[in-house]
Amino acid sequence: MTVCIGIIGPGGMGRAHIARIENELAGGKVVAVFDVDAANAARVVEPLGAAVFASSKELIESPDVDAILVTSYGPVHEPDVIASIEAGKPVLCEKPLAPTADACIRIMEAEQRAGRKLVTVGFMRRFDGSYNQMKQVLDARELGEAILVHNRHRNPTVPESYTADMAINDTAIHEIDTMRWLLGEEIAQVRVDKPKKTSHRFPHLQDPLVVVMRSESGVLIDDEVFVNIQYAYDIQCELVLESGTVSLSDQNLITRRDTDGARNRIAMDHNDRFHLAFNAELQQWINAVAQGEHTGSSSWDGYAAAVVCDAGVPGAGERRELVDRRVDD
Ligand code: ISE
Numbered sequence: 001m002t003v004c005i006g007i008i009g010p011g012g013m014g015r016a017h018i019a020r021i022e023n024e025l026a027g028g029k030v031v032a033v034f035d036v037d038a039a040n041a042a043r044v045v046e047p048l049g050a051a052v053f054a055s056s057k058e059l060i061e062s063p064d065v066d067a068i069l070v071t072s073y074g075p076v077h078e079p080d081v082i083a084s085i086e087a088g089k090p091v092l093c094e095k096p097l098a099p100t101a102d103a104c105i106r107i108m109e110a111e112q113r114a115g116r117k118l119v120t121v122g123f124m125r126r127f128d129g130s131y132n133q134m135k136q137v138l139d140a141r142e143l144g145e146a147i148l149v150h151n152r153h154r155n156p157t158v159p160e161s162y163t164a165d166m167a168i169n170d171t172a173i174h175e176i177d178t179m180r181w182l183l184g185e186e187i188a189q190v191r192v193d194k195p196k197k198t199s200h201r202f203p204h205l206q207d208p209l210v211v212v213m214r215s216e217s218g219v220l221i222d223d224e225v226f227v228n229i230q231y232a233y234d235i236q237c238e239l240v241l242e243s244g245t246v247s248l249s250d251q252n253l254i255t256r257r258d259t260d261g262a263r264n265r266i267a268m269d270h271n272d273r274f275h276l277a278f279n280a281e282l283q284q285w286i287n288a289v290a291q292g293e294h295t296g297s298s299s300w301d302g303y304a305a306a307v308v309c310d311a312g313v314p315g316a317g318e319r320r321e322l323v324d325r326r327v328d329d
Contacts, residue, residue: 006032081119167209168209
């Protein structure tokens with residue numbers, strides 16, 4: 001079976017997904033596109049021979065569409081994800097599932113009414129080879145228990161439309177989800193510290209931020225979120241265990257040594273650094289849709305990350321307790 005996919009909001013992420021579905025993955029085909037920017041939709045469908053729809057609702061309800069890929073801007077995800085659930089169609093929604101925990105609850109309620117899991121959230125780092133190797137070392141208890149995790153999430157630059165909240169609910173959300181998945185625990189405490197600002201920031205942005213979290217068992221997690229660091233898209237993670245450490249390497253590529261010194265390439269954007277992870281995530285989703293199964297992060301994962309974001313967004317400098325807000329899966 002070829003899974004006929006409709007894409008809502010094909011910006012940079014959506015276009016990268018279309019390219020991988022068309023050129024690198026198997027079993028899926030993009031048949032329908034909706035974008036608020038009609039000119040962009042027309043440009044995107046042209047080489048695909050896909051249909052442009054006048055509204056996301058019509059795309060979701062079209063009998064020609066088996067499954068939906070939501071790659072629009074986070075604050076507008078909720079109605080399209082709920083409409084997909086109500087149409088009984090699997091939906092892969094890019095992160096954040098929705099920008100607040102309350103919106104994620106409404107999505108989970110719609111899924112419960114539908115009586116089956118239809119929502120997958122695009123937390124692609126769970127499919128990255130190096131994070132998976134790190135998790136294997138932890139899960140096998142080769143070096144004892146996890147004690148600390150140091151993360152760095154650096155973007156070369158962000159556009160002026162990037163808001164202060166996005167540092168938490170669009171950027172740090174990756175580490176929030178990855179830490180829950182890696183440690184197999186919920187985040188119980190979060191605090192956001194504000195260091196000295198870079199001179200490369202836009203005036204409305206506090207850049208960088210340091211998000212400090214504590215897991216249920218007490219693992220202390222720090223996350224430097226620096227979105228205008230100029231030099232690269234630099235994702236680092238060091239897991240400190242009782243008798244050793246495990247760190248991500250840059251890109252599983254080479255280190256070059258010559259008269260200019262020793263160096264290796266660092267990615268410039270998320271599609272470059274996580275290309276294989278995105279491919280694996282999307283291929284697994286296409287396969288699962290074809291089998292009538294659910295795969296990947298659930299709406300619960302989208303909700304759990306949003307709870308931490310909700311506490312972190314206004315919380316610069318103060319500690320927020322999350323334990324009381326936890327709900328069992
Ligand atoms: C963007 O949406 C991403 O998902 C990137 O991975 C992240 O580095 C960036 O900060 C976000 O805005």
